[in-house]
Amino acid sequence: MTLRLHDTATRDVRDFVPLEAGKAGIYVCGLTVQSEPHVGHVRSAVNFDVLRRWLTVSGYDVRFIRNVTDIDDKILAKGEAQGRPWFEIAYRMGRELDKALDAINVLPPTYEPAATGHIPEILELIAQLVARGHAYPAEDGSGDVYFDVRSWPAYGELTRQKVDDMEPEETVADPLVMARKRDPRDFALWKGWKKALEPETAAWPSPYGPGRPGWHIECSAMAAKYLGPAFDIHGGGVDLRFPHHENELAQSRAAGQQFAAYWLHNAWITTAGEKMSKSLGNSLLIPNVLERVRGIELRYYMVSAHYRSHVEFSFEALDEAAKSFRRIESFLDRVPPVVEEVAQRPSRNRLPGAFIAAMDDDLGTPAAIAVIHDTVREGNRILGAGESADAVAASVRAMLDVLGLDPADPAWGSSEAAADGKLSAAVDALVAGLLEERERARADKDWARADAIRDRIAGAGIAVEDTPDGPKWTLAASVEEGS
RNA sequence: GGUGGGUUGGCCGAGAGGCGAGGCAACGGACUGCAAAUCCGUGUACACGGGUUCAAAUCCCGUACCCACCUCCA
Known part of the structure; x- marks a missing residue:
């Protein structure tokens, strides 16, 4: 039997056949580093970490690329609001994310490219699209460059949507932006620098004037750079199917690449029936959950549900x-x-x-x-x-x-384990005396006294079990109340 | 309006035509001085209404409710 995977593009589960025998190239959309990671954010990372481990165990040489989007409207806005440079925000949040992923034993990717480190590749890809007639610079001097949706008949193939069926955009659209586009569904590949609103550090030179990359183009450019024009698996959360993945696919195919052979999407983890937006407060941030x-x-909790099931x-x-x-x-x-x-x-x-x-x-x-x-x-x-x-x-x-769940895996915090070791040695010395006393009482069949000692130890949060090899103590695995 | 998904026993959560996944909780039994841990056992659950079939939680039709995406989102 071989590995079978659900492909969003074909909507069925089929055999995984790598493009090159023995190798697997995976690109997963990572996070936009704009806020602290919560439980929802890391599910995707855990799910694809399991995929990666399974492929590795199955004998594949896996190249696992997970990007980080380190510039976007929200990061810029946050920097503005805090009076800090946007790149400081992005970097700090990136480190928070790394810490959170380490804490749940998500292996570092083979490489983690960042959008801002790939401006030349992005511009090259945009140039190709313009040359092929699938993208155009806006004519209003804004410096924006758009993908021409109508020029690519296959647009919508991933999510099986027809351009004409998509939601009427009038409700949301900024008329100024609309005027630049040939079709309302056209999306930005390059965003012209808005001098009045955005810092100079957020603009890079380009043939279309200074600006920064749009969201979707970075993934197309980086996937091609690190995995080639055709690779095996592209992953991400379900929400990314449209527009992000649809747009990536259109860009890359329009530029003449085959792009991903399989599309995998993990389902959401929600609370109170709602998705975890950043407004829900702190209780679901990883450091807080790890206090409980x-x-x-x-990680076990996340892995115990199927990756395509909503949790x-x-x-x-x-x-x-x-x-x-x-x-x-x-x-x-x-x-x-x-x-x-x-x-x-x-x-x-x-x-x-x-x-x-x-x-x-x-x-x-x-x-x-x-x-x-x-x-x-x-x-x-x-x-x-x-x-x-x-x-x-x-x-x-x-x-x-x-599954990344071996308790003996040194990845589970060696420094903490060392501290725990010292602590438990200290506790052991103290508890041992009490246990000896209890054993004497038991030998005398003085059950009341034996139980009193056990209760006393239990009061300190330590459970005692009598085994054939004598009494053993463990920290009582009581779970804290409330949230 | 378009696209996709969901509703399983007290709870979490698999399965996707026939044999009760697994866990948590509960109840019996074994073990134990008593416990704990462990083992053994105990549940006729598949939103509702029809249909197909020898056989349906699983397929088909319909109904209800819920959710996601179409705007930044894992």
Whole structure:
């Protein structure tokens, strides 16, 4: 069986056939770095990180490009509002995003190109489109350059929309802008510098006068630069299908490129039935969510739904997911730590067949997780029978690793782990004394006293379990109340 | 108006013609001094109304409600 993926362009699930055997080129639209990352923002990153890992495990040499849009109207407006340079805003938010993605073990892309670093490539592409008659500079001296939608009959092919069916634009359009366009649906490739409103740092020289790139063109230019005129997979959130991806496709094809062979789109994560707009407040920002659950638990929550399924975010569901994950972890804790060298990414053939089948079926992570739970149960059963479950644990870890969820992966914050280590050594020394006392009481069958000691330890947030090897303590996995 | 998607048991969340994914919660049982953890067991859920079929949560027709995109958006 081979990997099958859902392609938005054809609207079906079909075999993934790479353009070049053994290689996979992926371009994912990253974020416009204009505000702090929230739960919604990182879902896309997690979903495509899973795709990337699965392709890698399946033997592909993956080139994974995720761009960052570091200039747009909102970034400029924000800089203006804060009295700071726009590039400072973009850079700072970019770093926030990196931190958030690190916290949930999203691997860095092969390369992360930024729009402002590719002005020459963008201008070259625009020049090609103008030369081919698919783009034109506005004639009103604004310096804008537009893509000529009517010159490209295939326009709308990705989302199967006809230009004439699209929403009447009169409602939104600025008449001044409308006047520059041959068709209201034409979109900007290059935006002329508005001297009165925009800083000089936001303008680059061009044959059409100073200005900056439009939103869509950057992705076409950067995808071509790093992946070539034809590449395998283009990804992003569903909202990007139109207009962004539709426009990218039109630009690149009109310039004579084949562009992406597969289009993948992840669904939204919403709250209270609404999408997470920036106005919803801070509770869903990544650092805040990570005060409630660990990064690995947040990631588990995201991976436990299929990437094309809409998720209604709730802290209750997040807590449930965290508990579910701890079940897996506690099994892993029951077996001796694997001593093997830094676990190199497992190969497909080391994974259970049901897991492979689930992942190959359009990245069926929910079913894949079900296989993990089944395996965990089997492992617990074996341990209960007093036998070694090392092999089972290794299998569980291999599966978790594919999903970026191996608790032993050093990517899960080594500095924190070191601090935790010291702390737990200190706590262990203190708790050990109490536990000895309790063991004496138990030996005397003084249950009241034994339980009193256990209650006291529990009061400090530490749970005690009696195992065949004696008492063990763990931090009680209680979940904080409220949000 | 155009385009696409959704409605599954107390909750989350898969599946997409026949065998009850998985998790959380709950209830029984085993184990335990009692617990915890673990294991075993317990649910006749698929928005509504028709239809096709030996067989429908899954296919078809209709209805209701919800959502997304067509404007910046993961």
